Amino acid sequence: MRYEGPIYRPPSEADSLLIQATVGCPNNRCTFCMVYKDGTRYKVRPVKDIKEDMDEAAGSYGKHVQTLFFPAGNTIAMKTDDLAEICRYGKALFPNLERITVYGSSQYIGHKGPEGMKTLAEAGLSRIHVGLESGDDAILERIRKGTNSEEQIAAGRYVMDAGIELSLYVILGIGGKERTEQHAVETARVLNRISPDFIRLRTFVPKKNTPLLQDVMDGTFIMLSPHEVLEETAAIIKRLEVTSYLASDHYTNYLNIEGPLPAARERMLLAIEAALQKRENQFRPFFVGEQ
Numbered sequence: 472m473r474y475e476g477p478i479y480r481p482p483s484e485a486d487s488l489l490i491q492a493t494v495g496c497p498n499n500r501c502t503f504c505m506v507y508k509d510g511t512r513y514k515v516r517p518v519k520d521i522k523e524d525m526d527e528a529a530g531s532y533g534k535h536v537q538t539l540f541f542p543a544g545n546t547i548a549m550k551t552d553d554l555a556e557i558c559r560y561g562k563a564l565f566p567n568l569e570r571i572t573v574y575g576s577s578q579y580i581g582h583k584g585p586e587g588m589k590t591l592a593e594a595g596l597s598r599i600h601v602g603l604e605s606g607d608d609a610i611l612e613r614i615r616k617g618t619n620s621e622e623q624i625a626a627g628r629y630v631m632d633a634g635i636e637l638s639l640y641v642i643l644g645i646g647g648k649e650r651t652e653q654h655a656v657e658t659a660r661v662l663n664r665i666s667p668d669f670i671r672l673r674t675f676v677p678k679k680n681t682p683l684l685q686d687v688m689d690g691t692f693i694m695l696s697p698h699e700v701l702e703e704t705a706a707i708i709k710r711l712e713v714t715s716y717l718a719s720d721h722y723t724n725y726l727n728i729e730g731p732l733p734a735a736r737e738r739m740l741l742a743i744e745a746a747l748q749k750r751e752n753q754f755r756p757f758f759v760g761e762q
């Protein structure tokens with residue numbers, strides 16, 4: 472198998488076969504994201520090459536492959552017919568395949584529309600990881616996400632209505648001190664309109680080579696303290712009216728909370744309340760590592 476540029480995958484794809492379908496990200500402007508800021512240009516690999524890599528993997532792993540992930544950062548942006556073709560090919564090649572997953576931003580899901588999502592579902596695409604980041608339009612514009620809350624809601628619905636599992640990522644603290652309230656209120660509003668299968672929490676950590684790190688250093692972006700992040704988390708969870716599984720399966724978070732909503736809401740809020748009894752300096756430092 473051949474790989475080009477940085478390869479990232481969600482923690483839930485740790486056991487998946489990774490077959491690269493695209494390189495880089497067609498947006499590549501998000502101010503918090505360091506992934507392709509090394510100059511990696513977005514491109515779609517030829518379908519023929521992708522199939523060759525799957526053939527090679529089938530020779531080595533064949534019936535052991537249960538989940539397949541097609542990196543890179545926004546594989547949903549490739550042509551619908553091409554993505555459908557490699558999904559069908561994977562399904563035919565790996566007899567025990569249970570899930571095919573990609574990353575995808577709402578603007579590219581929006582371009583495909585409900586019909587495109589149905590085509591992909593029929594071809595075997597079964598889960599999409601989408602960076603919602605925030606439901607607040609001012610924040611989405613500031614972080615240059617390339618989309619807005621209405622487009623995120625529409626895209627989320629296209630995915631869910633097609634029967635594809637939707638995993639939405641929220642970045643705690645991405646509005647800084649200035650917009651923490653709006654971030655909580657608007658993010659809950661958008662999540663309530665979509666009610667995705669999974670809500671995954673990440674906490675903002677400034678990454679090297681990103682514009683947002685520069686803003687933090689200049690003092691134009693004031694980060695939340697651990698207590699403020701926990702309070703923001705509680706403010707979101709209190710407002711959620713969803714039937715989603717909430718997970719915070721990431722090293723950036725100050726507290727690991729997870730469970731089905733609404734059943735686990737009270738337990739999560741109690742855990743947050745307990746964590747708020749700890750002193751600020753008992754949590755991890757603001758900056759973790761060099762990433």
Ligand code: SF4
Pocket residue numbers: 496497498499500501504505506507544545576602616
């Ligand atoms: S869309 Fe995703 S991969 Fe692309 S720049 Fe934004 S966060 Fe990074």
